[in-house]
Amino acid sequence: MIVVLLGPPGAGKGTQGERIAAALGVPKIATGDVLRAAVKAGTPLGLEAKGYMDRGDLVPDVVILGIMKQALAAPEQARGVVLDGVVRTVPQAEGLAAVLAELHRPLDVVLLFTIAEDALVARLSGRTVCDGCQTPFTGRAPSETHAECAQSPKGTLVRRKDDEPDAVRNRMRVYEAQTAPVVAWYRAHGANVAAIDALGALDVVQARALKAVGKG
Numbered sequence: 001m002i003v004v005l006l007g008p009p010g011a012g013k014g015t016q017g018e019r020i021a022a023a024l025g026v027p028k029i030a031t032g033d034v035l036r037a038a039v040k041a042g043t044p045l046g047l048e049a050k051g052y053m054d055r056g057d058l059v060p061d062v063v064i065l066g067i068m069k070q071a072l073a074a075p076e077q078a079r080g081v082v083l084d085g086v087v088r089t090v091p092q093a094e095g096l097a098a099v100l101a102e103l104h105r106p107l108d109v110v111l112l113f114t115i116a117e118d119a120l121v122a123r124l125s126g127r128t129v130c131d132g133c134q135t136p137f138t139g140r141a142p143s144e145t146h147a148e149c150a151q152s153p154k155g156t157l158v159r160r161k162d163d164e165p166d167a168v169r170n171r172m173r174v175y176e177a178q179t180a181p182v183v184a185w186y187r188a189h190g191a192n193v194a195a196i197d198a199l200g201a202l203d204v205v206q207a208r209a210l211k212a213v214g215k216g
């Protein structure tokens with residue numbers, strides 16, 4: 001099963017994506033996580049991506065298409081995959097469609113997380129993430145230790161640079177200008193687009209999402 005997650009920054013795609021992937025028994029790919037890992041490791045990809053990411057701008061399509069192709073060709077994706085933030089522009093949606101056609105795999109569902117902008121700004125400005133496993137938290141301060149981190153023995157909570165107010169506002173504008181048209185593109189191309197109300201407790205939103213992927 002191939003699931004594409006769409007929705008503005010802060011809508012909860014990362015958190016719900018983990019849960020949906022676990023319920024379906026498939027991996028999740030998040031381009032944001034791939035890029036942040038590259039920045040941390042100082043690879044050429046990371047060096048190219050860093051400036052765009054810190055400002056809250058999109059990384060060029062050609063970079064994302066490369067990540068997408070490589071990720072989808074991996075054998076562990078044979079049973080399916082949840083794609084989080086992988087498609088943010090119409091050229092990326094076209095690119096993904098071409099890669100899937102080559103692999104003879106259908107896109108099963110596009111989950112569109114919807115939520116009012118005020119709620120997004122509040123969520124992002126109060127958010128910290130573990131620098132080891134990327135788990136997001138609200139109400140926990142930067143520099144606290146994440147003792148339960150599965151990736152590193154001393155995960156530390158940090159504020160993402162792109163969660164600073166100016167970058168958040170820019171990400172919202174970028175979403176409206178570049179990613180909102182992707183929803184119309186999918187509808188025009190006959191995709192199964194399911195809107196998920198992303199406001200509510202984690203388990204409540206999860207139940208809505210699982211219902212939409214046939215696991216509710």
Ligand code: ADP
Binds near residue numbers: 057060064084089
């Ligand atoms: P969010 O969805 O909350 O904005 P992510 O962690 O998914 O955050 O992504 C962080 C940043 O990584 C984006 O602001 C952007 O700079 C870059 N990025 C991730 N995915 C893409 C993509 N598909 N196209 C272009 N840039 C991307």
